[in-house]
Amino acid sequence: MSATTYAWLVLAFPLAGCLVNAFGWRLLPGRAAGWIGTGAIALAFVNSIAALVVLLDKPASGRELTSSLWTYASAAGLDVKLGILVDPLSVFMILVVSGVSMLIHLYSISYLESDRGYTRYFSYLNFFVFSMLLLILAGNFVLLIVGWAFVGFASYALISFWYRRNTATTAGMKAFVINVIGDVGLVLAAFFIFRELGTFDYLPMFESAPEQFATNEGVVVAICLLILVGAFAKSAQLPLHTWLPDAMEGPTPVSALIHAATMVTAGVYLIARMHPLFVEAPTAADISAFIGLATLIFAATVALAVTDLKRIIAYSTISQIGYMVVGVSIGAYAAGLFHLMSHAFFKALLFMAAGSVIAAMAGTQNIDRMGGFRRALPFTSSLLIVGALALAAFPGTSGFFSKDEILAFAAERGGFYWILAIGGYVGAFLTAIYAFRIVFRVVYREPCPEARELEQGHLAHAEPQNPMTGEKEDTDVGFPGPEHQIAERAWPMALAMAALGLAAIFGGLVQVPGVDHVLDTFLEPTFEDSPLFRDIHVSTGDAWLGLGVGGVLGLLGIATAYYLYVVAPQTPERLRARAHAAYVFLVNKWYFDELYDALVYRPLIAVGRFANTVLERVVVQGIVAGTVGAVRGVGMVVRGAQSGFVRAYALLVVGGFAALGLYFLIVSS
């Protein structure tokens, strides 16, 4: 079978899984929905591998294949087909997405075992994977937008999965609204693309782009900036990042899959896919890179201050995606995508471990209340450490090779790109600190009460409540189930985490500078039209130098964290006291939420209120009621003529006759 057939199957299986779970939920026994969902994604993964194999069989120049099912829209010069593009970039992405999704599905089978909405969860999750794969495999811009919108919906549905929790539904709405802002950017970009290039299909689009646009021409910069709006909304970069921390209201596997490994990387994928346009608009690419840098540093600083475990990891995600954005914006496509892959591994792993820890804590997520789980949760703790090492770019892990490759490329480009490199290293240092902040808080120190209980063999239970606000809940549908699962007791969770742990450690070996460059070679057919990809090469020596600097910084960060949290644990307190204003600023996430509240929310609400009280009540109702009153008044007046007296009517007849006669006399005179 051809690669495109495999690609269609890759799309078909998750969709089928979603539909089976959605429509057959009454018929499915017990926890079968979970296995069906996981099986569907596993089949998708297998088909992705098959597509890879078939693609590799072809010569390098023939690795861009398209296939379409039928015409989706055809009008006024527009011809959009339901078509996919199978090329190295999309195959790479679908491998990463389906592989990590498969492991997360496996993890969820046990993690959400006691949840009443189990089947609904797997149906949504499969739908999400389908949408993400659709977005990646889309062969034209319109289908990409379709996939983009579906993914946004899936994210909303999964964030507000526990729909009776107010904080969850609010967070879901927030995510959706910000997503829509991105969608608007994308659709506007689509309009411009169609107007300038006349087509939505990728291959013709990218071929005609260099001829159609002069470098940095206004319209192509506009297109790229609009694409960036979409990408930043989806990937939670400044300033459209506020939804991601709140999205932690969803179940932990959802956070792992959507908000770490896959959906938030859609923006990075988009920029990589649209690189021919960005090559024509270097200004936009530079703006993108610097926003990525700003996000990177901002998120790392906030991650140092917040105390909710999942939110620390969320800010870490924002920060790491900043690295990826920098990578694909400056032309380090392979490096950026490499970091995407390794980040998927270790971030999903971190979330999974966090889920296990939160389960042991009976739902509490505040790391200041955690501690000393190394004896109670040995497996989880070790994998947490593995993930943190990869995040901190400890030498040898996948994160080490991927992150520093981006920064080396930035340094190679020279000029003001050095700012990116330096900023990236600063961020790496901060990353190592907060990564090990988590580790030292959760794993080391004196065991907290829940850990002690667990060492006794008894899993802690608590009254079901909202971890953010402390509101009382119950365990019926719409709220989390009563039983929490830890990895030590559920083999699917353990298996998934172990697989990711191995990937996080050894995944970096595909692209060791000077030794092998698997990804560079593989992705070359897609990116060879970019001069940045072709011409800029980091020499092995420079690469190892960059890696060395990064490694040193990582170790320094770990050491700092060790000092702050293990050796002298009262230091954070003292720092907080001394730099209180800075601390408050960081803990409140640089007041972005408050800023948006003041700039956007309040004015809109005021406008709405004004519209209601003035426009609606006074003007519209006034007009309507006024018309009614007027008609009624006229009716009352006319009613006076209906007296019922025959003689009055006769009088009117005679009077009318007299008037008519008068008229005719006047007219004829």
Next chain:
Amino acid sequence: MDVTWYLVLSALLFAIGAAGVLIRRSPLVILLCLELMLNAGNLALVAFARDRGDQDGQVFALIVMVVAACEVVVGLGLIVAMFRRRLPLNVDEMRDLRG
């Protein structure tokens, strides 16, 4: 006499009849006033017949008389029926058409 005289007389009688219809309340008298108006019309018809030398007007007047007779029959029948039911013979009492 000029025909004009007859026509003016006819107009006068018509106006008097109309005033009567509007003023009187008894159905019987209203019917009488209707007769007045019809007869005024008859006079005008016959005057015009004389003026044109054409007898069609006189035939018309005869037919009007026939119609008037029929109308009187029906109207008086109504009055009798009303009287039999002890309904007040006053058109002002018949206000069912009131809006």
Next chain:
Amino acid sequence: MVEVAFFAGAIGAVAGAVGVIALRNPFYSVLALVVHLVALAGLFLLLYAQFVAAAQVVVYAGAVMVLYVFVAAYVGEVEEPIWEPIPGQRFLAPLLAAALFVELSIAILGTGLSSLDSEGPTLPIGFGSPEAIGNLLLERFLVVFEAASMLLLVAAVGAVVLAGRTRVAPAGARDEVPHPVSPDDRSPSAPYAAEPAAPSAPEPAASEQARMTGRPSGSLVGEGEASGGGVP
């Protein structure tokens, strides 16, 4: 000579008309109308309409007016209240009638029809005679003549039906078409609405009427039959 006759007839006609509308007693009004009709007959004679004049006297004044006399006598005195319920009627009615007269007069006097200023053409012998009218009726206006006869027939039948005898029907076996009762039926025309519940008449049909409460202003036909039963 002709002028004298004209004015005699005119004054008689006007006097009769005024009498009709002014006299309180309806019987006197009827008599006034008779005077009016005879005066008009005279005027017709002046206009060479002999047959019409004769018909006027014989049919109109003779038959139709006799009908009026009968009914006036039967109905008797009618109390017409002094007070005028319709505002402005007392004032407007004569005003509008006068306006009508004035307009018609202006139209007649100012008309471009020059023939009206003369007495008319010389008429042949037999103009307006019964023979001439008869010829016209049976030749040129035959259809009209027949239609008028049909009309007379219909009127006669209608009169019989309107004031016909009661069919004494058993109580409850009404074959009238029920019609929707509206709430306004009871209001302002109280006597008309209260009619079915009218208690007074010591007629055998009164009990049937009483049983018909809630059916105000029923069809004239059916109730005529009910209440006509007691009339000898």
